[in-house]
Amino acid sequence: MGKLVSDTMKQNLALVAFLKQHDIYTYFLPVSSACENRIVVKGTERINFISNNYLGFSTHPKVKEAVEAALRKYGLGIGGSPIACGSTDLHYALNERIARVYGQEDCVLYASGYQALLGGIQATVRRGDVVLLDSLVHRSIVDGVTLSEADKRMWLHNDMEDLEQLLERVKNKYERMLIVVDSVYSMDGDIAPLPEIRRLAGEHGALVLVDEAHSLGVIGKRGYGILDHFDLPGGADVIAGTFSKFAGAVGGFVTASREYITFLRHNCSPFIFSASLSPLIVAGVLQSFDLLDEEPQWRERLLANSRSFIDGLKSLGFDTGTSVTACVPIIIRDTQKTMAFNKIILEHGVFASPVVHPAVPHTESRIRLGVMATHTAEDIERSMEIFKKAGKELGII
Ligand SMILES: Cc1ncc(COP(=O)(O)O)c(C=O)c1O
Incomplete structure (x- = not known):
């Protein structure tokens, strides 16, 4: 046995x-x-000093009020996938809010940040594509590439020369190239040099996906993360993130063009085959976005x-x-x-x-x-x- x-x-x-x-x-x-x-x-x-509840929003009185109001209206959860009964008016409002924050057209929500990265990447690339990863990206990203069956190549952390050489080496060998970075690295607290990454991606015809887990609410003039920090509105083709850090809650998102998000909505397994975020969380996260602007x-x-x-x-x-x-x-x-x-x-x-x-x-x-x-x-x-x-x-x- x-x-x-x-x-x-x-x-x-x-x-x-x-x-x-x-x-x-x-x-x-x-x-x-x-x-x-x-x-x-x-x-x-x-x-x-152990949490990622950086702004302390999970216990902010206004967040608690918003969650209590949602509890009275919706109860504990919504009991289904987003494709079934799990897309409430609150979910739509949060989709719209996140797309607006990032200057994108649409957004999908996931039960966790891990699922957002895993699912977003897995649905986007496939065999014949290559994903170029900074050597310190989060595990959810590495797992997403593994599931996708695309080739995976790593470059030295935040080293633009190494990325350029890698782009030169893989150019013309794959259908598509996707560069993925954490905006702020979770174990080191440093910031990805996005302007250079975007420039190199443009020169080599690669796409860029950023993971905003530790940057949303932390960097940028308005706290809107890395694009805000570098004042680079078109700095990424896809933006993924989580509510477990800036809102101290749970859940994740992917935001990008309408066509791409429509594709995810109908083809991304961790989105379709998993119950929707509780409206309580969505209400609290919406209030947390208000706090970013108002406080x-x-x-x-x-x-x-x-x-x-x-x-x-x-x-x-x-x-x-x-x-x-x-x-x-x-x-x-x-x-x-x-x-x-x-x-x-x-x-x-x-x-x-x-x-x-x-x-x-x-x-x-x-x-x-x-x-x-x-x-x-x-x-x-x-x-x-x-x-x-x-x-x-x-x-x-
Ligand atoms: C950089 C990064 N991306 C994604 C995630 C996954 O987010 P979540 O914990 O909300 O599932 C984390 C969590 O630690 C993270 O640090």
Whole structure:
């Protein structure tokens, strides 16, 4: 009889067993409060640096009001795929809102950002096409290309010379070329050089898809992400994103031309064969878009907090890599030390996320921190003291 847990799977579990044995395993901890600047983990309040709820909108009073109103009207969910009963007036309003934000013609919503990227890419390319990926794009993108059966080529992270050489190499060998980038990289917090990418794509006849997961609500004069940041209205052919970061909720989207979105609506499996987002989420996300326009102070505070956080870490001697946004790594380059660091900061009151192999190579092990607009000066000061203590104890600084 076949083994349910194969030897390869067992090897994979060895790291988990090792971390548990050394009491430095800090994943899947039980949370028993809302996701605010302080969060209750294992029954104790800690400073929250683990979330992507950058603007703190998930608990904003206006968002709660909008969700309560939707709850009274629609109940918990809509009970079907968008192609059946899952396209409410709220879903249409959000489609229209996102298309307007990005200067596009139409939009489709997905149950998660992962599904939006996976489905959008899988439906767009096929065998005979090639997808050119920055080496640090999110897993949902890599999985989407694998499902599509298009060829996959990677270029060195944010390296435009490498992208140009790759474009030269693959040119004329494929029916279509699609370049995919994260606007802001989730583990490094740096920004894709979109003007150069767009120029190279234009010169070589390639299409461009951007993943706005960590940029919507964070960069750009109006917080509208990378096109707004570079003032490049036609900077991408397809824009995908998620509501789990800027709205602290769940769900994703793809926005582009009417013809392309009509194609996705009728041909994209993760869109058609999955229940529609709950109207409660859609109402909350619509309100979050209103907040982006009406309460710019949250974005301003996020920017100021991110700057002081990065400066603080650097002045303590930590390596924060190339981050210029609200995703900030403390790069430790050693899996065991990274897990130990996380355990120490958790015990002293900071909740953060260790990122180790296989998510990144061993030499890139890090703590990944998400700054929030709602962090107070005291939150930042106190967390610096805790990072300093852990850094000294482990000989990292
Ligand atoms: C860059 C990037 N793209 C896509 C996703 C998937 O989004 P979601 O978690 O909303 O499914 C994530 C989530 O971590 C991400 O970091």
